[in-house]
Amino acid sequence: xxxxxxxxxxxxxxxxxxxxxxxxxxxxxxxxxxxxxxxxxxxxxxxxxxxxxxxxxxxxxxxxxxxxxxxxxxxxxxxxxxxxxxxxxxxxxxxxxxxxxxxxxxxxxxxxxxx
Amino acid sequence: xxxxxxxxxxxxxxxxxxxxxxxxxxxxxxxxxxxxxxxxxxxxxxxxxxxxxxxxxxxxxxxxxxxxxxxxxxxxxxxxxxxxxxxxxxxxxxxxxxxxxxxxxxxxxxxxx
Numbered sequence: 001x002x003x004x005x006x007x008x009x010x011x012x013x014x015x016x017x018x019x020x021x022x023x024x025x026x027x028x029x030x031x032x033x034x035x036x037x038x039x040x041x042x043x044x045x046x047x048x049x050x051x052x053x054x055x056x057x058x059x060x061x062x063x064x065x066x067x068x069x070x071x072x073x074x075x076x077x078x079x080x081x082x083x084x085x086x087x088x089x090x091x092x093x094x095x096x097x098x099x100x101x102x103x104x105x106x107x108x109x110x111x112x113x114x115x
Numbered sequence: 116x117x118x119x120x121x122x123x124x125x126x127x128x129x130x131x132x133x134x135x136x137x138x139x140x141x142x143x144x145x146x147x148x149x150x151x152x153x154x155x156x157x158x159x160x161x162x163x164x165x166x167x168x169x170x171x172x173x174x175x176x177x178x179x180x181x182x183x184x185x186x187x188x189x190x191x192x193x194x195x196x197x198x199x200x201x202x203x204x205x206x207x208x209x210x211x212x213x214x215x216x217x218x219x220x221x222x223x224x225x226x227x228x
Binding site for chain 2: 002004033035042043044045048055056057058090092098103104106107108109
């Protein structure tokens with residue numbers, strides 16, 4: 001158990017809908033990272049927040065957005081869902097702001113299925 | 116731009132024999148390199164990381180990797196495979212310029228009894 005929690009574990013929804021995925025980092029960790037894992041695209045970095053501020057963006061679609069709240073939990077919002085958004089979404093947390101300097105601890109993921 | 120290439124999508128070895136998972140990278144700046152493991156239906160776990168200190172990096176579970184700048188490689192090795200090593204392995208690169216994180220496509224390691 002990494003100490004990172006993600007809810008829900010599974011989510012099934014329809015095209016065009018909007019969903020919110022939630023991540024609670026390990027106690028004391030200030031950074032949260034979001035990743036998407038799909039059969040087509042593999043693992044992709046989406047976005048990184050540190051202490052409430054966006055630090056880096058990867059291949060995140062404009063239909064997706066994220067935020068990190070004062071209690072350091074983070075939410076990933078996916079809207080106007082398409083079939084291709086079906087994937088496993090991971091979050092990870094670490095203590096410091098640089099992905100190079102610190103170990104990231106991954107949550108168990110949220111499996112999103114868009115029908 | 117950064118990139119990372121895992122040269123084999125599948126590798127099969129017999130239990131007790133050496134493991135070699137190959138990774139080549141491209142980065143314009145001083146990169147940090149990582150290997151992560153993902154067991155079925157699990158999240159990722161860091162095996163080891165290189166961040167410009169010693170070029171031979173030792174990780175968990177007997178794995179190690181050597182950073183070779185001249186060959187732009189960061190291959191993962193283990194002297195003796197164990198059944199519990201069966202998993203997917205990801206090579207990852209990040210550099211100081213933009214803190215973006217690039218994953219390789221993964222290598223699935225099969226261990227034969």
